Amino acid sequence: MKHAHNQHESAPSRRPRLIGLVGLLALLVAGCSGSGPQTALNPEGPIGRTIDELWELVFILATIVFVIVQIALFYTIVRYRARKGDDSEPVQVHGNTRVEIAWTIIPVFILAAIAFPTVRGIFEVRAIPEGEDVLQVQVTGHQWWWEFEYVDLTDETGRTLVTANELYIPADTEVNLTMTSADVIHSFWVPVLAGKRDVVPNRVSNLTLIADNPTPPDAPHPGQCAEYCGLAHADMRFKVHVRSQADFDSWVDDQLTPAELPTEGAAAAGYETFANLCVTCHNSTVSGPDGIEDIGPVRTIEVDGVTFTSSLGPNLTHFGGRATFGSGTFENNREHLAQWLANPADLKPNLWELNDTEAGRILGMPNFNLSDDDINNLIALLEGWD
Numbered sequence: 001m002k003h004a005h006n007q008h009e010s011a012p013s014r015r016p017r018l019i020g021l022v023g024l025l026a027l028l029v030a031g032c033s034g035s036g037p038q039t040a041l042n043p044e045g046p047i048g049r050t051i052d053e054l055w056e057l058v059f060i061l062a063t064i065v066f067v068i069v070q071i072a073l074f075y076t077i078v079r080y081r082a083r084k085g086d087d088s089e090p091v092q093v094h095g096n097t098r099v100e101i102a103w104t105i106i107p108v109f110i111l112a113a114i115a116f117p118t119v120r121g122i123f124e125v126r127a128i129p130e131g132e133d134v135l136q137v138q139v140t141g142h143q144w145w146w147e148f149e150y151v152d153l154t155d156e157t158g159r160t161l162v163t164a165n166e167l168y169i170p171a172d173t174e175v176n177l178t179m180t181s182a183d184v185i186h187s188f189w190v191p192v193l194a195g196k197r198d199v200v201p202n203r204v205s206n207l208t209l210i211a212d213n214p215t216p217p218d219a220p221h222p223g224q225c226a227e228y229c230g231l232a233h234a235d236m237r238f239k240v241h242v243r244s245q246a247d248f249d250s251w252v253d254d255q256l257t258p259a260e261l262p263t264e265g266a267a268a269a270g271y272e273t274f275a276n277l278c279v280t281c282h283n284s285t286v287s288g289p290d291g292i293e294d295i296g297p298v299r300t301i302e303v304d305g306v307t308f309t310s311s312l313g314p315n316l317t318h319f320g321g322r323a324t325f326g327s328g329t330f331e332n333n334r335e336h337l338a339q340w341l342a343n344p345a346d347l348k349p350n351l352w353e354l355n356d357t358e359a360g361r362i363l364g365m366p367n368f369n370l371s372d373d374d375i376n377n378l379i380a381l382l383e384g385w386d
């Protein structure tokens, strides 16, 4: 009877321990995962390194303190445990001046060792670089994509370089991002290059990026919106392509060259649809019989005296040259593009029913119920615009 009672009691009490053990094991195994594309622990530039070195310093000091405290704790538990047959009362003490001075002074030194590099690091990370050699890029965060304008890079007509979701920067160069949001709070984060910086409507914030080396064409640095901003927040990604100065310059030349106005074939038919429908939201700069012109709206917002490009949809002038779309989330190929044009929300969640183009409130690209022919023609057009 007693035996049965015990069994009954021990079964439920073992379960939490089992769950705890499995949880711990899962954490342990997660530590073995090799690839961590969003890790901040393999910095690729001086600012990322400053942050990483600070983290390492704090981690090492915290580990030393942890180990010493645990050793002292276990020593005390074992050395002064109650022993059988010895029920004499331990010596009763109150206060020990020498010990108290020691455990006040030692933490002061530890905290000072952390505070000095921290403050130096904050100044380094927050400094806004100035001068001729600094690349100035303005960033507008949108639900749920990123717009980039290189304000100092213009073509012969004075148009600035505007692109979306794929940021190109030269290696070993200070890049000053001046950022705002068209709608809600976002946060711009390239884990290997710098910390996170909030991107806030009606406010301007800055972030400096410096990258050591060019990235391989198929392995740009991943970026991610790091402030929950609604339905497609997780898919509000972007890429940072780092190039040698020469490669960057030729990228700039390409981007500043207007798209060709197609005159025949599928691309020309696609252009019909594009010019009737897509230009409500998307701008492209094209060169046609009337010279160079913008075929979609060029919209701006003014924040704290800074004029930001704030379009309803990504600029598509050189869409065909982008490796990804949908805010760095999908590989740019025919299959994905066909899916996107058939129904964007199939690929990436959105709330286009709530769009109000007049008010500038855009929560995704609508489903236009395009025919297969329309879709194929539009793909021919967009792929040609590389």
Ligand SMILES: [Cu+2]
Pocket: 141, 142, 144, 185, 186, 187, 225, 226, 227, 228, 229, 233, 236
């Ligand atoms: Cu966001």
